[in-house]
Amino acid sequence: MRWSQALIPTLREAPNDAEVASHIFLLRAGYIRQLAAGLYDYLYLGQRSILKIIAIVREEMDRIAQELYLPALHPAEIWQTSGRWEVMGDNMFRLKDRFDRDLCLGMTHEEIMADLARRELRSYKQLPQIWYQIQTKFRDEPRPKSGLLRVRQFTMKDSYSFDLDEAGLDISYQKHHEAYCRIFDRCGLRYMIVSAHSGSMGGSQSHEFMVRSDAGEDLIASCAACGYAANVELASAGVQFAPEPVENAAAEEYATPGQRTIAEVSAFTGVQPHRLIKSLLFMAGDKPVLVLVSGDDEVNETKLATVLGQEARPAHPEEIVRHTGAAAGSVGPVGLKLRILADPTLQTRSGLICGANRDGFHLRHVNPGRDFQPEWVDVRTVRGGDSCPQCGKPLQVAKAVEIGHIFKLGRKYTQAMEVRVLDAQGKEIVPIMGSYGIGVERILTAAIEQNHDENGFWLAPSIAPFQVVVTIVNAGDAAMVNAAETIYKDLGAAGVDVLLDDRDERPGVKFKDADLIGIPLRVTVGKKVGQGLVELVERVSRTTRDVPLAQVPTLIAGLLQEQVQPVRA
Template sequence: MRFSQMFIPTLREVPAEAEIISHQLMLRAGLMRKQASGVYSFLPLGLRTLKKIEKIIREEMDRAGAQELLMSALLPAESYKESGRWEVFGPEMFRLKDRNNREFCLGPTHEEIFTETMKSIRSYRALPMILYQIQTKYRDERRPRFGVMRSREFIMKDAYSFDRDEAGLDASYQRMAEAYHRIFDRLKLKYKVVEADTGAMGGSGSQEFMVTSEVGEAVMAYCEACGYAANEEKAQCSVPQADTQEALPVERIHTPQVRTIEELTTFLSCSPKQFAKTLIYRADGSLVAAMVRGDRELNEIKLMNALKCNELEMADAESVQQVTRAQVGFAGPVALGIRIIADHEVAAAVNLIVGANETDYHLKNVTFGRDFQAEVHDIRSITPEDPCPRCGKTISLTRGIEVGHIFKLGTKYTRALGCNYLDETGTERPMVMGCYGIGLNRSMAAIIEQNNDENGIIWPMAVAPYHVIIVPVNVLDETVMKTAEDLYKVLQKAHVEVILDDRNERPGVKFKDADLIGIPIRINIGKKASEGLVEFKYRENRQAIELTVQEAIDKITAEVKAIE
């Protein structure tokens, strides 16, 4: 393609709304445009990369024996009501009604519909079966952000396996895990596979493929010593030994205008470890209190699992004031009158400082069991001070972007929707199911997060929108242009995806654009064209090398062949 004819609306300025590199570069390099919050259009360069990611995923899914089909995005409510997820998804599900007032949603994920479809299979002989699609999903995220990292419309590869029994599921799950390794290896991503929480979805096992990145929204814990890796929700914190200090009598202390942990530690000049935070939540409509030590972070997913609730949010100020009979900032567990979930560390401690449920007062020397009761669970986030849950050595934390998720669902959906098969003896049994997702747009953003420099994107060859860009330094020089045009034709014939930058622009402008859009190989054609020489430059290297035209052609075709 000739650059002069291409639709590549690059931007010089960093768009203000884009906080992370991939989002900035996807806008600046003209890969996509924003339509609305969390909704993006893909432009030609972006679409080419997206299609390549799609192709790699499709090849590996097919290789693993999965069969592709395509479901609609507009889905009737009935199956979601039968499975219970019409409620569970809550405001995250886009809902609409047709002209006859029939309820629909825009599919957030398709477990129900695949399960319905599989009801056409009756015999055990047809199992196992893995079906997948590459299709658009919709989720009305509360806070769409980071471009396509967390968007409201996105393309997902979702696969579903159906087996006769748990052993069959284990084998299908393993097959998908191996396919995922091949996919993310081919996408040139650096990733970790972590144990994930099965949470509200139920199920017996789950792993996430996490691309390591500082801008990742997820925190994962891993152990260099034994290889343990889990996401923050799953990584268990050790249960501390009970404090053996003597429990002192409770004291009421005056703490005027002291609400936050920082203000308290300063005011009472002591460590945040001596405090317990009491946080008031609304869980499926009811108020509950959750307690963690002052220096710890509460993990809301762990709390949701402990409560077995579907929806959890911080209670509003009015509710907090009602239940604590005090201003916000003075909540505590003593005589609180609502369900309390306390972290193990809170239960193990004695002589804690907590809110007094009275404005401007705290209580000192409060001890679990004597002064208040609570359900005790692991509800805090793991820290680098915690030992590895498996081997006890040091644990490390890092941030990651979840690009893939594999999940053993079991019979949750097949039982709910009556998806049964007949076994060898003619007995009806529910199929045993697994589900397997990959976010395509997010994978693309993750590749950019791991492959960029101050000048722009550095696409790996396998997913680059084009393999090569030819840059004639002076388009008015006949020899230069003839060399460029000839090379362009030869490469096209060799099925190399090539851009010819035929614009009458300064070389600096062309080089800048080529770097920004990240084409892996650049061929500069200058004065030495008259001697049959061109410059060959990899996007990731600073230095160009001088080659004859034929050497350049051989090197390019070899590089392109290597990705096939």
């Protein structure tokens, strides 16, 4: 492609509403334009890159699965069958057809795939089946953000496995694990694989593929020493028995007028936050549950839901008063007749401070186990520096972008959708299901988050819109133009994706643009063509070398070869 003919609308300045690097550069490099909140036009370069990512995904998925293509527009009935017509709530785009029938735009396809399985699968001999599609998903996100990172319409590779039993599911799951590694390796990403929350639906196992980035919305706890890695939604820390002197003084009430938050009480009393008990009232259905963690810890609602076997929400102010007798800020476990859960970090501490269940008062010299008897369960959110549950070394906590998720679903959907096959004994059985997703645009976004500097970004040749840009320093110089045209033709003939910058612009403009738009290699055709030389520039390292014109195709082929080597985080 000739740059002079292409729509590559680069911007010198970033639009004011872009904040994260990938968003800024996708806009500046002319990959995307915004249509509305969470909706983007993919322009020439953006679409080219997305298509290359899709090609890699398709190639690797074809090794383990069959590609299908299911509708994005779904009748309500099928979602009502699984119960998710209600569960999905406002996140689902809903509409009606001309006969006033309810429809929705697909957020995901478990139901639709299971419906197909129900209609087409009869015998255990047909299992296992792995079906995938690359398709548009619609989610009415409460808050789209960060460019392509969280949007309302996006492309997903989603696949679904149907197996006879758990052992079969293990194999399908493992196949996806390996396929995902190959895909992300080939896209040149540095990623981690972490244990993830398997949901309230009783799934048995789940892993997320994560790319470290401050733009990410997930927090990952990881251990450099032993390789433990988990989403903080479920990460646990090794129990920390900090040696603390035992205090035996009796608990007593004392006035703390107007002191409500941990920070306020700590400042008022001069006592460190970890010597306070944070007491939060949750409602599990209509049942109140008091949850206790150290004053410097946070309650992990995902873990809490797992412990309770159902989702819990923070109690409303009037519920807090009704169940404890005090307003939030003066609540504590002593003397309360409700279910009390406490994190084990409190177990070895004594002489603590907690709310007195009387407005404006706290208790001091409180000893867990003596003054109240909780159930000891892990409900705190792991923090950086906590000890690794596997090896005891300090954990790191960092933000990450989720690019893929694999999930052992169990029989929830096959049961609900009544998928049944006959086994070898002629008995009806319900197949077990897995589901697996890759966010296609997130691969591009994560790659930019990972590989950028102040001038722009660089993509792996496998997913870059072009592998090479040939820059003509002076478009008015016939010798330069001729040499560049030759290189352009030869590279094209060799199967290299090449962009020829034939614009009549000053060299500075062309260099800045070339650095900006993510192309990994550049050939600069300048004054040295007189001696038969051009420059070969690698965007990653910005290394430049003079090479004879005739050697360009060979050298480029070599460089493209090298760069497909997988790099693991």
